[in-house]
Structures are given as C-alpha cells and as structure tokens.
Amino acid sequence: MRSAVAGLDLRPALEAVLMVVDEPATEEHLAKILQRPRRAVAVALRELADEYTAQGRGFELRLVAGGWRYYTRPAYAPAVEGFVLDGQHARLTQAALETLAVVAYRQPVSRSRVSAVRGVNCDGVMRTLLQRGLVEEAGAEPETGAILYRTTNYFLERMGLRGLDELPELAPFLPEADAIEAETQEGLPSFDPDAPDAPDARDADDQTEL
Incomplete structure (x- = not known):
C-alpha cells in the first residue's frame, strides 16, 4: 500500500x-x-x-x-x-452573533462578562454556541473561579480565518463598548427568573437558534 x-x-x-x-x-x-x-x-x-x-x-x-x-x-x-437551506433558516440569531462577537474579541471571557457587555443574560445563547462547537471552555478566572470561554478552530474555519489576528479591527468602536460595559456592570438588571421585574432568563432571540 x-x-x-x-x-x-x-x-x-x-x-x-x-x-x-x-x-x-x-x-x-x-x-x-x-x-x-x-x-x-x-x-x-x-x-x-x-x-x-x-x-x-x-x-x-x-x-x-x-x-x-x-x-x-x-x-x-x-x-x-x-440548495442547502431549501427554505429553512440555518443562520445564527442576532443574539448569538452578538454573543459570539464578544467572546471572539474579549477572549478568554466569562459568561457574566459577556452578559455585562450585552446588557442581557446570555446563558441560553452560550449553551447554543458551545453545542455548535463555536466556543469552548478555557479554564477558570483566578479571582472568581468563573469558567472562561474562547472561540474554537471550528469558529476560524467557519469564518474563513487563518487566525484571530485576522479578525476585523475594532479600535474605532472600543471606547463606546467599554462605556457600555462600565454602565452595565453596576446597573445590570437581575437575572433571577423569579424576581418580580426580572427579564426572562433567556433572550427571546435565544429561543430560536440557528
């Protein structure tokens, strides 16, 4: 042979x-x-x-x-x-795309950090991204013990990138993103589903994945 x-x-x-x-x-x-x-x-x-x-x-x-x-x-x-879709929707929801972008640019990052940047609970979307193989666990945060997440090689493959250094430059948008995060870290609403005025534990967008 x-x-x-x-x-x-x-x-x-x-x-x-x-x-x-x-x-x-x-x-x-x-x-x-x-x-x-x-x-x-x-x-x-x-x-x-x-x-x-x-x-x-x-x-x-x-x-x-x-x-x-x-x-x-x-x-x-x-x-x-x-041919592939044949009328079916197979794209990531807006919520999933936003969450994936936060992980890609701030990795390794915890779920709470991603939620702070987006201003909503992202647990449901993160589970979907994990199941799709687009993100993976990357150890734990030393200070809090929270699980950290990063993008995978499959993410690079699907995006057509050789490496993370080929991600588009976001410098013009970073100051605004940091300001949003600073505001949300202290004023982030409760994610307790039993709280009277708390939002649903998952985004409405999270219910309809790819």
Whole structure:
C-alpha cells in the first residue's frame, strides 16, 4: 500500500484526499499520508488553489485554521444556500452573533462578562454556541473561579480565518463598548427568573437558534 500511495501523482492525490476531509488538513498530515516532502505538498496545494482561481471554478482551496480544505466560492453562495437551506433558516440569531462577537474579541471571557457587555443574560445563547462547537471552555478566572470561554478552530474555519489576528479591527468602536460595559456592570438588571421585574432568563432571540 505504501508503494502504491507513493507512486500516485501528487496533485490528483491531494484533490482526492481533500474531497473527503471533514476539517482542514495540515500540510504535515497530507505529507505523511501521501509520503511526500512537506515542501512539495505545500507547493502543490498553492498551485491547485491558484489554478482553481484562474479557471473561475465554483469552489476554491483555502488555508484556514492551519489546514487546507475546499470551500464553495463566495460568488456562488446564493446557489449553495438555496440548495442547502431549501427554505429553512440555518443562520445564527442576532443574539448569538452578538454573543459570539464578544467572546471572539474579549477572549478568554466569562459568561457574566459577556452578559455585562450585552446588557442581557446570555446563558441560553452560550449553551447554543458551545453545542455548535463555536466556543469552548478555557479554564477558570483566578479571582472568581468563573469558567472562561474562547472561540474554537471550528469558529476560524467557519469564518474563513487563518487566525484571530485576522479578525476585523475594532479600535474605532472600543471606547463606546467599554462605556457600555462600565454602565452595565453596576446597573445590570437581575437575572433571577423569579424576581418580580426580572427579564426572562433567556433572550427571546435565544429561543430560536440557528
């Protein structure tokens, strides 16, 4: 089997493997599987990516979250969405997007901190993001023992990012966000569902996830 794999043409072999991966494949892993030098694999991957772009194919080969994977080309998103969704809603709610953004830019961060920034209880949304694999636990806060959360490699994959350093710059908005957080830390309403005037334990948006 090893000699058979080593004797395959590299580029078609890479295409065949990448067609069946369920997460980005690293150059090291591909080199090991195909029994080729990593440099040769890296060159072949970039040649394939450039070739698909030059040909205007409906898919592209991208380096995302440390590995390579096929993605549909953004220009053809309407066609893909129409086929996959077929009238069903599969996008994150506004509440989930806001919560995910807070985690992405302030990670590692606790649930209470996220709730303070948003001004509402985010427990329901955080559970959904955990279930979707977009965020994960990242230890505990030393001072309070609260669980901290961060985004995952799956988040990078879904966003099409190589790393967190590719997140859009938010400097123009940070002063306003800090002001909102400062105001909400002291005046944050009670999240006790049994309190007379307390809001529901979950946002209305939290009831309808993806």
